[in-house]
Amino acid sequence: MNENNKVTTLDLSDNDIDDDGARSLSIALMNEKNKLITLDLYDNNIGDEGVKSLSTALMNGNNKVTTLKLSWNRIGDDGASRFCSPA
Numbered sequence: 001m002n003e004n005n006k007v008t009t010l011d012l013s014d015n016d017i018d019d020d021g022a023r024s025l026s027i028a029l030m031n032e033k034n035k036l037i038t039l040d041l042y043d044n045n046i047g048d049e050g051v052k053s054l055s056t057a058l059m060n061g062n063n064k065v066t067t068l069k070l071s072w073n074r075i076g077d078d079g080a081s082r083f084c085s086p087a
Helices: 018-029 048-058 077-084
Strands: 009-011 038-040 067-069
Touching: 018 048, 048 077
Parallel strands: 009 038, 038 067
Antiparallel strands: none
């Protein structure tokens, strides 16, 4: 994400980005120039490993995301617990 980035809402729903894509997206979310506030990842075949990467990125100090949609993915108890655990 470059300094001219003005994207605050990103809808990637139904794109089958899976765990690998979620890990790549997590790297971008940790960028200090990230301005993203709303992220829709509905129906993307994201599992526990992908959501673990996302949760790490969302706990990063550069994160600004306040709305995250993850329904219709393959997130199990292990992945869901990452969002409930303290940093």
